[in-house]
Amino acid sequence: MTITTNQKSVNVMLAGIGGQGLVMTTQLICQAAFLEGFDLKSNDVIGLSQRGGMVWGSIRFGDHIHSPNIPPGEGDFLIGLEPLETLRWQHLIKPAGRVVMNTRQVAPTRVQQEQEPYPEEAIEKMQTLRRVHPLDAVAEAMKCGNAKAANTLLVGCLSHWLPISESSWHQAIDDTYPEKLREVNHKAWQKGRELAADWE
Numbered sequence: 001m002t003i004t005t006n007q008k009s010v011n012v013m014l015a016g017i018g019g020q021g022l023v024m025t026t027q028l029i030c031q032a033a034f035l036e037g038f039d040l041k042s043n044d045v046i047g048l049s050q051r052g053g054m055v056w057g058s059i060r061f062g063d064h065i066h067s068p069n070i071p072p073g074e075g076d077f078l079i080g081l082e083p084l085e086t087l088r089w090q091h092l093i094k095p096a097g098r099v100v101m102n103t104r105q106v107a108p109t110r111v112q113q114e115q116e117p118y119p120e121e122a123i124e125k126m127q128t129l130r131r132v133h134p135l136d137a138v139a140e141a142m143k144c145g146n147a148k149a150a151n152t153l154l155v156g157c158l159s160h161w162l163p164i165s166e167s168s169w170h171q172a173i174d175d176t177y178p179e180k181l182r183e184v185n186h187k188a189w190q191k192g193r194e195l196a197a198d199w200e
Contacts, residue, residue, distance in 0.1 A: 009062035016081030032172035033061040041068035149188035156192020
């Protein structure tokens with residue numbers, strides 16, 4: 001799926017675990033869309049983030065956006081910062097939508113306490129039923145100089161399909177991150193964009 005500006009809105013869902021930087025990742029995408037001139041709405045739900053619980057956010061941008069909420073089955077893209085959380089939110093994505101999933105696992109509390117298993121088989125099945133692009137974003141970000149740039153690398157993947165110019169993305173990175181982190185985040189974003197191009 002490649003989004004064009006003829007579509008009424010672009011709907012992006014993000015899902016992860018508290019502490020993975022989902023809020024800043026949401027801000028990065030919003031800033032790029034804003035710089036491109038789109039109307040946009042977003043929200044992020046912290047949930048039990050202080051205890052490593054699930055967190056999620058949504059972004060909708062286009063000509064005229066009235067709500068940040070994405071109805072089930074209407075999402076164009078899902079960035080999954082963690083496999084289980086990707087599985088949890090994949091129902092929001094259209095059948096033709098794309099899922100960019102970090103394969104690094106962060107076990108929730110109930111799994112750590114051995115009260116329930118990590119759903120390996122369900123995650124594998126999801127990848128056969130949907131257009132899922134799995135990658136170890138942490139390992140790829142480490143090659144760029146900092147594992148903490150993993151989310152920016154995932155955003156770089158996503159950017160391949162969005163109607164936002166490279167200049168807006170690079171300006172958004174400068175606007176979002178402090179100066180000392182900009183270079184590595186530019187590298188990670190570019191690496192993600194190159195990886196996505198290879199998936200076509």
